[in-house]
Amino acid sequence: MPTKKHATWGGRFTAGPAEAVQRFTESVSFDHRLAPYDIRGSIAHAKMLAKIGVLTRAECAAIVKGLDQIGMEIAAGKFKWRADLEDVHMNIESELTRRVPAGAKLHTARSRNDQVALDVRLFVRDQIRLVQGDLRDLQWSLLMLASANDDVIIPGYTHLQRAQPVLLAHHLLAYVEMFDRDHSRLTDAFKRTNVCPLGSGAIAGSTLPLDREFVAKELGFDGVTQNSMDAVSDRDFIVEFLADGALIAMHISRLAEDLILWASAEFGFIRIADAYTTGSSLMPQKKNPDIAELARGKTARVYGNLVALLTLLKGLPMTYNRDLQEDKERLFDTADTLRSTLGVLADMLLNTRTVNEHCEAAASDPALLATDLADYLVKKGIPFRQAHHIVGALVAEAEKLGKPLNALPLETFRALSPKFGSDVRQVFDVRRALAARTVTGAPSPANVLRQLKRWEKMLSK
Numbered sequence: 001m002p003t004k005k006h007a008t009w010g011g012r013f014t015a016g017p018a019e020a021v022q023r024f025t026e027s028v029s030f031d032h033r034l035a036p037y038d039i040r041g042s043i044a045h046a047k048m049l050a051k052i053g054v055l056t057r058a059e060c061a062a063i064v065k066g067l068d069q070i071g072m073e074i075a076a077g078k079f080k081w082r083a084d085l086e087d088v089h090m091n092i093e094s095e096l097t098r099r100v101p102a103g104a105k106l107h108t109a110r111s112r113n114d115q116v117a118l119d120v121r122l123f124v125r126d127q128i129r130l131v132q133g134d135l136r137d138l139q140w141s142l143l144m145l146a147s148a149n150d151d152v153i154i155p156g157y158t159h160l161q162r163a164q165p166v167l168l169a170h171h172l173l174a175y176v177e178m179f180d181r182d183h184s185r186l187t188d189a190f191k192r193t194n195v196c197p198l199g200s201g202a203i204a205g206s207t208l209p210l211d212r213e214f215v216a217k218e219l220g221f222d223g224v225t226q227n228s229m230d231a232v233s234d235r236d237f238i239v240e241f242l243a244d245g246a247l248i249a250m251h252i253s254r255l256a257e258d259l260i261l262w263a264s265a266e267f268g269f270i271r272i273a274d275a276y277t278t279g280s281s282l283m284p285q286k287k288n289p290d291i292a293e294l295a296r297g298k299t300a301r302v303y304g305n306l307v308a309l310l311t312l313l314k315g316l317p318m319t320y321n322r323d324l325q326e327d328k329e330r331l332f333d334t335a336d337t338l339r340s341t342l343g344v345l346a347d348m349l350l351n352t353r354t355v356n357e358h359c360e361a362a363a364s365d366p367a368l369l370a371t372d373l374a375d376y377l378v379k380k381g382i383p384f385r386q387a388h389h390i391v392g393a394l395v396a397e398a399e400k401l402g403k404p405l406n407a408l409p410l411e412t413f414r415a416l417s418p419k420f421g422s423d424v425r426q427v428f429d430v431r432r433a434l435a436a437r438t439v440t441g442a443p444s445p446a447n448v449l450r451q452l453k454r455w456e457k458m459l460s461k
Contacts, residue, residue, distance in 0.1 A: 026083045027325050034088050037122035039071045044218040046106055048211050059102035066100040089115050109210055111202035113232040113320040118198045124241050125193050127335040128186045134342035135183045139176045141349035143455050146172040149354045153363040153430060154269055165368045165430050170443035173451055178251045185244045193237040196221035200228035203319050233319040238331050242306040245334045249302035252341055256296040263289045268358040273351035291348050295341050302337055305330040366406040366428050370395060376427050380419040390416045
């Protein structure tokens with residue numbers, strides 16, 4: 001006789017599992033968050049079973065009503081989850097059957113294999129849209145900070161060394177571009193996620209005349225999977241979400257690193273509001289950018305979730321294997337981490353201001369315009385490599401004399417090239433230099449203003 005604990009599958013067994021096995025194999029402690037999706041899928045399945053005559057209209061109505069009631073109890077925190085019933089699916093089905101006798105028919109032509117594949121697809125589908133919304137919020141925050149400081153100039157860096165002057169807004173818009181690519185990747189991932197696996201059964205479909213397209217339409221899918229074996233074992237869509245999440249986390253981390261540097265005394269370009277920083281238990285003067293640091297640090301766990309799932313999947317034979325139970329915590333953690341991090345960063349940026357005098361002082365370094373000096377010579381007919389060498393010698397001379405590059409006398413310039421004229425001083429006007437950078441994608445004020453308007457128009461859609 002099957003044990004009471006496993007009546008759902010216990011016909012083959014003479015005894016229930018050991019207590020340690022029960023604890024080891026249960027998943028309801030974490031997969032219970034799939035409950036809303038499990039109920040939605042079960043309602044669609046019930047309607048389909050009624051459509052093909054397996055359920056009467058009255059049975060279907062009773063099942064739908066029972067599932068709705070259970071769903072409301074779960075949402076209110078009043079549902080009692082049982083670990084002995086293993087997972088979210090058996091908990092809901094067992095309670096439904098207790099309340100509605102026809103609930104025993106609900107599992108007709110359905111396996112937990114295609115049931116969980118459905119639930120997770122519905123979950124990922126929702127998370128994609130939610131993360132996309134969070135990305136848009138972060139882009140808006142970046143845009144607001146950029147627009148409020150559209151005339152602030154800072155040094156741009158390569159190798160973390162001062163390179164050339166840029167508008168702060170141009171730098172911030174670089175991240176808007178990055179996060180837009182992330183948004184686009186998620187849109188692409190949504191297409192491959194939005195395919196309905198229900199009706200694939202455990203491995204080989206069903207002998208009953210299921211209407212899979214009806215279920216797909218009820219649940220808002222674009223279509224149905226075409227191979228039952230692939231449908232129950234496919235977790236590519238989760239891997240894709242985690243991979244997209246890893247890229248988002250990497251972009252978050254890069255942004256966080258810039259903010260951490262800019263907030264330091266060494267840079268001093270920005271001040272983050274007290275509500276988004278912390279102090280030191282020992283050093284009373286400290287104001288630490290902990291939010292940005294944690295955002296940077298959480299990238300590691302998002303990467304880890306992707307690698308863990310790839311490793312989990314790499315050795316699995318067709319089709320469903322219990323190993324796949326381990327996919328959910330990785331998925332849930334990445335979704336939760338991305339959403340919380342994107343949200344708090346967006347808020348923090350709205351509570352960040354620039355320290356214009358520090359930005360101006362750093363951007364006034366004449367060495368930032370060394371390349372412009374070489375371009376000056378190019379316009380006078382000197383090959384760039386030769387011009388580069390001449391300017392390099394000027395920089396060395398300025399360092400030797402302990403003077404800024406623009407403080408060298410004209411005779412020093414002309415000693416290295418007679419092409420230098422009195423107009424060479426104009427090269428060191430940083431705003432003039434920025435205004436000349438009109439190439440598409442460059443940080444001239446006119447270009448940046450167009451980009452700010454373009455993004456405002458795009459994001460307001």
